[in-house]
Amino acid sequence: MSGHSEFQPTSAPVKWLERRLPILSLMHGAAVAFPTPKNLNYWWTFGGILMFCLGVQIITGVILVMHFTPHVDMAFSSVEHIMRDVNYGWLIRYIHSNGASMFFLAVYIHMFRGLYYGSYKEPRELIWILGMVIYVLMTAAAFFGYVLVWGQMSFWGATVITNLFGAIPLVGDFLLSLLWGGFSVDNPTLNRLFSLHYLVPFLIAGVVVLHIWALHVPGNNNPLGIDVKGPQDTVTFHPYYTIKDTFAVVMFMIFFALFVFYMPNALGEPDNYIEANRLSTPAHIVPEWYLLPFYAILRSIPDKLLGVIAMGIAIFVLFLVPWLDTSKVRSARFRPLYKQFFWLFLIDALILGYIGAKPAEGMYLVIGRIATAYYFLHFFIILPVLGLVETPKPLPESISKSVLDKSAAGKAA
Amino acid sequence: MKNKSQIILRSIVLAAGLALLPAAAQASEGVALKQVDWSFNGPFGTFDRPQLKRGFQVYKEVCAACHSIKFVSYRNLSEAGGPQFTEAEVKTIAAAGNVTDGPNADGEMFERPAEPKDRIVKPFPNDNAARAANNGALPPDLSLMAKARKNGPDYLYSVLTGYAEPPEGVVMADGMNFNHYFPGQQIAMPQPLSDDQVTYEDGTPATLDQMAQDVTAFLMWTAEPKLEDRHKLGLKVMMFLVLFAGLLFATYKRVWKDQH
Ligand code: HEM
Numbered sequence: 001m002s003g004h005s006e007f008q009p010t011s012a013p014v015k016w017l018e019r020r021l022p023i024l025s026l027m028h029g030a031a032v033a034f035p036t037p038k039n040l041n042y043w044w045t046f047g048g049i050l051m052f053c054l055g056v057q058i059i060t061g062v063i064l065v066m067h068f069t070p071h072v073d074m075a076f077s078s079v080e081h082i083m084r085d086v087n088y089g090w091l092i093r094y095i096h097s098n099g100a101s102m103f104f105l106a107v108y109i110h111m112f113r114g115l116y117y118g119s120y121k122e123p124r125e126l127i128w129i130l131g132m133v134i135y136v137l138m139t140a141a142a143f144f145g146y147v148l149v150w151g152q153m154s155f156w157g158a159t160v161i162t163n164l165f166g167a168i169p170l171v172g173d174f175l176l177s178l179l180w181g182g183f184s185v186d187n188p189t190l191n192r193l194f195s196l197h198y199l200v201p202f203l204i205a206g207v208v209v210l211h212i213w214a215l216h217v218p219g220n221n222n223p224l225g226i227d228v229k230g231p232q233d234t235v236t237f238h239p240y241y242t243i244k245d246t247f248a249v250v251m252f253m254i255f256f257a258l259f260v261f262y263m264p265n266a267l268g269e270p271d272n273y274i275e276a277n278r279l280s281t282p283a284h285i286v287p288e289w290y291l292l293p294f295y296a297i298l299r300s301i302p303d304k305l306l307g308v309i310a311m312g313i314a315i316f317v318l319f320l321v322p323w324l325d326t327s328k329v330r331s332a333r334f335r336p337l338y339k340q341f342f343w344l345f346l347i348d349a350l351i352l353g354y355i356g357a358k359p360a361e362g363m364y365l366v367i368g369r370i371a372t373a374y375y376f377l378h379f380f381i382i383l384p385v386l387g388l389v390e391t392p393k394p395l396p397e398s399i400s401k402s403v404l405d406k407s408a409a410g411k412a413a
Numbered sequence: 414m415k416n417k418s419q420i421i422l423r424s425i426v427l428a429a430g431l432a433l434l435p436a437a438a439q440a441s442e443g444v445a446l447k448q449v450d451w452s453f454n455g456p457f458g459t460f461d462r463p464q465l466k467r468g469f470q471v472y473k474e475v476c477a478a479c480h481s482i483k484f485v486s487y488r489n490l491s492e493a494g495g496p497q498f499t500e501a502e503v504k505t506i507a508a509a510g511n512v513t514d515g516p517n518a519d520g521e522m523f524e525r526p527a528e529p530k531d532r533i534v535k536p537f538p539n540d541n542a543a544r545a546a547n548n549g550a551l552p553p554d555l556s557l558m559a560k561a562r563k564n565g566p567d568y569l570y571s572v573l574t575g576y577a578e579p580p581e582g583v584v585m586a587d588g589m590n591f592n593h594y595f596p597g598q599q600i601a602m603p604q605p606l607s608d609d610q611v612t613y614e615d616g617t618p619a620t621l622d623q624m625a626q627d628v629t630a631f632l633m634w635t636a637e638p639k640l641e642d643r644h645k646l647g648l649k650v651m652m653f654l655v656l657f658a659g660l661l662f663a664t665y666k667r668v669w670k671d672q673h
Contacts, residue, residue, distance in 0.1 A: 038672055077484070080484045080556075080557075083639070084484065084489075084638055084639075090639040090642070090643065091643075091646070094643075235672060239668050240668060240669065240672070243661065243664055243665045243668050244665055244669075246661055247658065247661040247662055247664075247665050250654060250657055250658045250661055251658055253654055254651070254654045254655065254658065257647065257650050257651060257654060258651075260647075261456075261643055261644065261646065261647025261650065261651070262456050262644075262647060264643070265560055270560060270561050270562050270563050270565065271561070273557040273560045273561035273636075274553075274557070274561050283596075
């Protein structure tokens with residue numbers, strides 16, 4: 001990471017370590033002295049919140065594994081064993097299961113923050129792409145984890161999702177038998193998903209390191225979307241942002257704890273408290289809430305293969321956003337038209353999420369199709385065209401000037 | 414400044430919209446359930462111990478003829494947060510059931526009375542036996558039932574009190590019973606409860622309504638035996654976090670003072 005550190009070791013052991021492995025000065029540069037724009041708002045605290053979420057999932061997950069049995073005959077009752085017999089097992093499990101939802105809530109806020117303030121634009125394209133890699137890995141981790149419980153929704157969700165891979169021409173059957181380890185979702189499937197569920201979070205941790213490394217080359221974007229002009233625009237990461245991020249994490253923990261302690265099953269499907277049964281299909285098979293928008297896109301296309309392709313493009317298009325958005329201005333604050341379309345897109349995503357939870361029939365199907373069409377319209381037409389036709393508002397001279405103006409206005413009022 | 418308040422305003426509108434979605438979704442689904450003001454509802458909710466004891470009595474004397482509660486052991490009945498029978502009472506309750514144990518020194522399996530450490534004995538040795546005794550229908554395990562249905566406790570109470578004569582024109586399949594709240598309104602379970610089905614040891618009048626509430630509360634406990642612990646710990650955690658957040662906010666303001 002770049003050399004922002006004026007780290008001067010004073011004690012002998014630190015000097016000794018520093019000459020052999022300069023890890024302390026590296027961390028000092030990355031998390032203490034790192035110059036950070038002074039005008040970041042609370043939407044910028046979600047990066048820290050996401051690190052917290054990953055840590056929570058890994059710690060609670062490792063503890064769950066100590067008591068969990070990955071076998072079709074025992075998985076469901078071993079989860080109940082955790083809930084009933086393991087000391088504070090109920091707490092660990094409810095943190096882990098709600099933690100997945102909190103993780104996704106935070107990542108969606110983080111992503112929409114990026115979309116609003118144009119954080120994916122030059123020179124931060126690769127940060128965005130690494131973020132998308134993390135997001136895709138997260139969906140995989142969450143899906144694998146959900147199957148482990150071996151409830152009805154685990155089993156039937158796994159059946160539906162793995163079957164999607166079967167729709168891929170030529171290699172579909174091969175992929176299916178690779179995923180299943182047999183001719184349907186069964187014990188070998190549970191075993192390989194268990195192994196992968198343990199693996200993926202550590203892959204995520206690795207990509208997070210790259211994500212932050214890439215971030216520390218150009219530094220943070222900011223709500224104005226203009227470049228840092230000099231030291232007067234920044235503050236050191238510590239203590240200014242360490243304290244702000246810590247405060248935000250604790251506020252997030254309060255929200256998180258509300259679910260864990262007072263409505264631990266509100267975000268889950270009741271059907272997953274019924275043990276998997278291959279002879280009885282639940283009336284509605286729905287994924288967890290965080291995958292619903294993509295599920296809606298999948299089902300709005302009548303053809304299975306085309307549906308899978310549409311869903312794939314819906315995710316893949318996000319990787320291309322840095323090039324689909326043709327505007328040079330980053331922040332939506334100075335883009336009067338894009339700002340409106342940003343909110344429309346957010347509403348569209350929420351509608352898709354709502355439709356994903358409903359049966360694909362009647363009005364729901366019609367609305368789902370319109371919302372799907374709009375989703376693609378936003379990325380493939382609106383984003384590129386806006387940058388060409390929109391007249392942005394004048395940009396402020398610098399961050400420090402804008403901050404000074406603002407606090408002057410605040411004092412006058 | 415305008416931008417910021419706009420964003421905040423819009424987030425609030427969005428959050429409100431999100432909160433309303435499930436309500437709208439609910440409204441569009443089937444028969445509205447009867448709602449009971451359960452003692453375990455809300456952030457300070459606890460189980461009503463005499464009610465859990467009565468509920469266990471209803472389970473034991475009525476439901477246990479057909480339904481298992483396989484995730485519950487006899488010893489759980491005396492644990493904190495549950496019906497809290499005494500250990501002596503639990504021994505007596507357990508001894509009424511028989512379990513197969515072994516092999517003994519001679520290599521033989523043998524029957525013995527159940528002990529507190531054993532799981533509550535199931536009415537049928539396997540699903541096929543249960544079906545054979547119930548016209549082909551399988552009485553599901555009830556341990557988790559209160560969490561395995563939407564609005565579980567209200568649903569259980571509604572089903573147990575929702576039997577009626579089929580309305581005119583409704584043709585019932587063979588061996589099925591009409592129930593307002595069961596999906597499809599035809600249920601294989603014959604009405605299990607009616608007034609004075611049991612005689613409560615604590616003298617509470619055993620009306621259908623009372624028994625349905627009691628057994629539902631008991632099944633909520635079998636599904637969520639750590640509910641009281643959860644509520645108690647939650648309060649402590651919340652108080653700590655709110656206090657901590659307040660201190661952090663004050664520190665945050667202090668640290669940033671020289672920047673404004
Ligand atoms: C990216 C981070 C992770 C995510 C998003 C995630 C997500 C999930 C989800 C959604 C479930 C189902 C929860 C339920 O309904 O009970 C689950 C279960 C599980 N996870 Fe994870 N997980 C993560 C990391 C880990 C790690 C690092 C481990 C272990 C090293 C782990 C071990 C388990 C186990 C044993 C279960 C099954 C037991 C249970 O249901 O509580 N997880 N996970």
